[in-house]
Each structure stands twice: as C-alpha cells, then as structure tokens.
Amino acid sequence: MLITGRRSLTTVLRLILDFILVLNLLTLILLPFILDAxxxxxxxxxxxxxxxxLWPDETGLRSDYPSDLPPGSRPFYLVFLYxxxxxxxxxxxxxxxxxxxxxKNQPFAKQQVGSFRRVALAFAWLTLVFAVKIIFYxxxxxxxxxxxxxxxxxxxxxxxxxxxxxxxxxxxxxxTV
Amino acid sequence: MGIIVNLDVMMARxxxxxxxxxxxxxxxVSNLSILKTGKARAIRFSxxxxxxxxxxxxxxxxxxxxxxxxxxx
Numbered sequence: 001m002l003i004t005g006r007r008s009l010t011t012v013l014r015l016i017l018d019f020i021l022v023l024n025l026l027t028l029i030l031l032p033f034i035l036d037a038x039x040x041x042x043x044x045x046x047x048x049x050x051x052x053x054l055w056p057d058e059t060g061l062r063s064d065y066p067s068d069l070p071p072g073s074r075p076f077y078l079v080f081l082y083x084x085x086x087x088x089x090x091x092x093x094x095x096x097x098x099x100x101x102x103x104k105n106q107p108f109a110k111q112q113v114g115s116f117r118r119v120a121l122a123f124a125w126l127t128l129v130f131a132v133k134i135i136f137y138x139x140x141x142x143x144x145x146x147x148x149x150x151x152x153x154x155x156x157x158x159x160x161x162x163x164x165x166x167x168x169x170x171x172x173x174x175x176t177v
Numbered sequence: 178m179g180i181i182v183n184l185d186v187m188m189a190r191x192x193x194x195x196x197x198x199x200x201x202x203x204x205x206v207s208n209l210s211i212l213k214t215g216k217a218r219a220i221r222f223s224x225x226x227x228x229x230x231x232x233x234x235x236x237x238x239x240x241x242x243x244x245x246x247x248x249x250x
Contacts, residue, residue, distance in 0.1 A: 175218040177208045 004102045014099040021092040028085045032078065039074055069137070076136060083129045090122040108166045116163055120156030123149045179247030183239055184213045187232045202227035 002008035027034065069077070094115045101109050130146035188198060195213065199206045204224065211217050212224075225236055232239070 172218050175211060175216060177204065177212045177217045177220050177224050 004107065005105055006103055008103065010099050010102045014096060014103065017092055017095050017099065021089060021096065024085060024089050024092060028082065028089065031081055031085065035074055035078055035081070038069075039071070073137060080129060080133055084126055087122050087126040087129065090125075091119055094119045094122070108163065108170045110167050112163045113160050113167060116156050116160035120153045120160060123153035123156055127153055178215065179243050179245075181241045181243055181246075182212055182215050182217070183241060184209075184228070187234055187238055188213075191232050193232070198228075198231060201231045 004010050098112060098115050098119075101107065101112060106112075126149040127146055130142055130149060133142050134146060188195070195206055195209055199209045202209075202224065204227075212220065225239070228234075228239060229236060
C-alpha cells in the first residue's frame with residue numbers, strides 16, 4: 001500500500017482524524033449536558049482517577065468526586081474544556097489540510113508552512129490553557145499534558161521552518177533550467 | 178535579479194523560434210520560456226553550453242549583469 005498519494009495510508013490517517021474531529025465537535029456541542037451528567041454522577045470519572053478526593057461534600061465527608069473535580073468547579077471546567085476542545089479542533093482541522101496536500105502529492109506546498117505554524121500556535125494555546133488549570137486544579141496528568149503540548153508547539157514551529165526551507169529548495173530546483 | 182537574460186535578443190538575431198530552439202537544445206518550451214522571461218533562478222552549464230552551441234554565441238551574449246537590479250547588497 002502507498003504511504004502518500006491517493007488511497008494511501010495518508011488517506012486512512014486523514015479519515016481517522018476526520019472522525020476524531022467530528023467526535024470533537026459533537027462533544028463541544030453537547031459539552032454542557034455531558035458536564036451536567038458528570039457532576040450528577042461523578043463516580044463515572046472516578047474510574048479515570050484513582051487518587052482520593054480532597055474535597056468534602058455537603059455532609060463533610062469525602063465525596064466520590066475525583067481529586068481535581070471538586071463540587072462547584074463546573075464553570076471552570078466548562079470554560080477549560082471549551083478552550084482546550086476548540087484548540088484540539090483547530091489542530092485536527094490543520095491536520096486534515098496537511099494530509100490532503102500529501103494525498104495530492106504536494107508535500108512541499110507553501111501552505112504547509114502556514115498549517116504547521118497554526119498547529120504550533122494551537123499547541124501553544126493548549127499549553128496556556130493547561131497552565132491555567134495547573135494554577136486552579138492541578139494534577140500530575142495536567143502538568144504532563146502542559147509540558148507535552150509545549151514540546152509539540154516547538155516541534156510544530158521547527159517543522160514549519162523545515163517545510164519553508166524545503167519549499168524554497170523545491171522552487172529553486174523548479175526554476176533551474 | 179541583477180542578471181539579465183538576453184535570450185530573446187539572440188533568438189531574434191538568429192531568426193530562431195522558441196519551439197525550434199527548445200527542440201535543438203532538448204528543453205521543454207515552458208522551461209525555455211522561464212529562462213527567456215527572466216523568471217529562472219539558475220541555469221545549468223549544460224543548458225548554457227547547448228544554447229551557445231545552437232545560437233553560435235558566447236555566454237556573455239546571453240547573460241548580462243545590471244548593478245541596479247541586484248538583490249545582493
């Protein structure tokens with residue numbers, strides 16, 4: 001099977017990204033309702049977080065809330081999840097366009113440079129969003145994600161420069177008679 | 178670009194068309210057109226040699242340098 005070009009592995013990856021993008025957008029639309037359900041039954045999230053809850057509930061006892069999801073944190077999480085969800089959708093959209101150009105056999109098009117710059121910007125945005133979460137509701141996973149997104153932002157920036165150089169070499173080569 | 182390509186001048190002197198020259202030097206018409214219109218960024222010695230051979234001229238007849246248009250400071 002081909003790696004790039006029409007009906008290649010790139011197409012498979014693009015379809016997977018498109019599917020995740022659709023799920024992402026659906027989740028963003030349904031986010032208030034999903035959050036309501038989670039805050040009604042926080043035990044659902046407990047499966048994801050084994051650390052004990054630090055916030056007591058109304059009875060003064062430790063509740064079923066995960067350590068970084070205390071009661072009353074819904075407004076923060078609504079904004080946080082919208083901010084990070086939009087950042088993710090942005091990255092997935094740019095990923096879609098990057099892969100489409102690979103399918104069209106235009107890996108070193110000038111637009112790739114802009115796409116990678118926007119991906120880097122989106123990862124920088126996610127880094128900022130997760131840094132805010134570290135201040136309010138910190139967990140080990142939040143710190144890990146924040147660091148990871150920062151590194152990915154730098155990689156995106158470096159890749160944009162690499163693709164800019166590649167585009168310049170390609171143009172030079174095409175205009176050499 | 179400070180380098181000016183005088184290919185059209187030499188072609189007119191030799192009364193040779195773009196298609197005929199492209200055929201003789203084994204280049205595509207579009208590539209030769211890029212060279213003729215000054216859009217080319219570089220020229221291979223083999224291309225220059227073929228052009229000089231077919232147009233019976235020296236490289237200096239095809240290329241000229243204009244200080245005012247130079248991109249290098």
